[in-house]
Amino acid sequence: MKISTAAARYVDYLAVERQYSESTSRAYESDLAAFAAFATARNVDNVSDIDLELLRDWLWASSQAGLGSSTLARRSSSVRGWSAWMAQNGYIPVDKAVRLRSPKTGRSLPHVVQRSHMDTMLESLTESAASGDPVALRNSALIELLYAAGIRVSELCGLNVDDIDLDRLIVRVLGKGSKERVVPFGVPAQSALVDYLRIGRPGLLARQKNSTDAVFLGVRGARMGPRSVYSLVSKLLAALPGGSAQGPHTLRHTAATHLLDGGADLRAVQELLGHSSLGTTQIYTHVSTERLKESYRGAHPRA
Numbered sequence: 455m456k457i458s459t460a461a462a463r464y465v466d467y468l469a470v471e472r473q474y475s476e477s478t479s480r481a482y483e484s485d486l487a488a489f490a491a492f493a494t495a496r497n498v499d500n501v502s503d504i505d506l507e508l509l510r511d512w513l514w515a516s517s518q519a520g521l522g523s524s525t526l527a528r529r530s531s532s533v534r535g536w537s538a539w540m541a542q543n544g545y546i547p548v549d550k551a552v553r554l555r556s557p558k559t560g561r562s563l564p565h566v567v568q569r570s571h572m573d574t575m576l577e578s579l580t581e582s583a584a585s586g587d588p589v590a591l592r593n594s595a596l597i598e599l600l601y602a603a604g605i606r607v608s609e610l611c612g613l614n615v616d617d618i619d620l621d622r623l624i625v626r627v628l629g630k631g632s633k634e635r636v637v638p639f640g641v642p643a644q645s646a647l648v649d650y651l652r653i654g655r656p657g658l659l660a661r662q663k664n665s666t667d668a669v670f671l672g673v674r675g676a677r678m679g680p681r682s683v684y685s686l687v688s689k690l691l692a693a694l695p696g697g698s699a700q701g702p703h704t705l706r707h708t709a710a711t712h713l714l715d716g717g718a719d720l721r722a723v724q725e726l727l728g729h730s731s732l733g734t735t736q737i738y739t740h741v742s743t744e745r746l747k748e749s750y751r752g753a754h755p756r757a
Contacts, residue, residue, distance in 0.1 A: 455545055457493055460501045461486035464536045485532035488516075496730050498630060501546050505608055507703060508630070509533055509554050511734060530554055548681075553701070567708045569715075571694045572601065576642070579690075583649060589673060591654030593686060595646040596670055596678075599625070600687070600702055602639035604709035604727055607680045607702040614667040615651070620644055629728040637726055710738045 465483045468474040474482075492512045498504065512533075516526055537551035567575075576598065583594040600610060609627040617626045623644055624636050655671060662675030670678045684701045691700045706727070713723050724735040 455501050456499055457490045457501055457504070458487075460540055460545055461490055461536065464539055467539065481528065482532050482536075485529045486536060488512075488529070489533055496630065497633070501540060503630060503632075504537075504546070504550050505606070505630075506550055506553060507606060509537075509551055510703075513554075565700050565704050565707060566711045567691065567694065567697075567700075567704060569712060571697070572708065572712075575690055575694060576601070580646070583646065583654075586653060588654040588657035591646075591650040592658065592670060595643070595650035595654070596683070596686070597690065597705070598643040598646040599639060600705040601709050602643040603627075603637040604706045604713075605637060606706065606728075607683050610670065610702070611668075611678055611680055611683060613669040615669055616667065618647060618651075618669060620648060620651075627728075630730075633728065635725070635728050707738070710735070714738055 461483070464486065465479055468482055469476075469479045489509075489512055492515065493499070493504065493508060496508065496511075498508060513526060513530060516529055521529075534551045534554055537546070537554075538549050540546045541549040576594075579590070579594040579597055582590040596610070599605070600607075603625055605625070605627050606629065609629055612628055613625065619625070623640065624638050626634060626636050628634050651669075655669070658671040658673070658675050659666070660675065661673070664676075666675075666677055668677035670683075672678045672682055680702075687702045687705065688700065691697050691704060710723050710727060713726070714720070720735060721732065723738065724732050727735060729735045
């Protein structure tokens with residue numbers, strides 16, 4: 455179903471069944487029209503293609519446009535109610551906005567994990583995987599790939615075995631708007647994937663009768679879903695020093711920021727992340743300060 459159609463039906467529902475006032479209904483209609491325009495500009499026309507990242511990007515863009523905190527809170531409330539209603543009525547399989555929150559004034563930058571903390575987490579996962587336990591092998595490969603390639607959780611969950619080229623160190627993913635792109639990954643991710651695909655995945659696959667081409671499998675042998683990945687990543691990040699319950703998208707933010715810290719070109723990062731607009735990628739330039747600091751120390755006589 456088209457976003458504009460679902461939005462119109464929701465506004466009618468609010469006015470007729472919930473008996474919202476005309477002004478309140480107009481406010482919801484305006485918010486959803488703004489979101490529909492934002493989504494269309496990013497080649498997302500169908501409600502089934504909406505995800506949490508798109509909703510967050512919309513609120514971020516709204517914040518950058520100078521909208522007040524009350525307007526941002528209302529926009530967040532509008533799409534949360536709309537998403538919940540669509541899920542309840544079968545227009546989408548799950549509520550995509552259940553974790554959406556209004557951007558806080560002055561705190562629009564994404565959360566990024568420190569390099570040393572990422573190293574600690576990855577080393578711990580590698581040590582656990584050395585036991586040969588299928589779930590530990592999967593967890594190590596999953597986190598390594600999320601961080602190495604900076605892919606979305608939906609892209610990770612949709613991966614099939616043939617999508618990964620271990621020799622060329624690339625993975626083919628299907629992103630927003632059904633756009634396919636090829637993303638590179640590094641040797642540590644390759645090593646973790648080799649061990650998982652050779653030992654871990656067969657062990658998990660043996661736990662169910664039906665065969666599947668999915669790369670990442672749950673404890674019962676079926677394809678992992680976003681909720682399972684979110685739960686795993688959240689627990690791992692919360693266990694880090696000063697950590698909190700952040701989801702898989704934090705690893706995407708972290709990958710992009712660390713790439714820029716290392717000197718990667720902004721447009722290269724845009725291609726890797728699959729952003730249709732360079733403006734979306736530019737948020738990471740505000741987070742990435744290491745290159746600026748190094749340039750300053752090396753060039754300024756009073757550094």
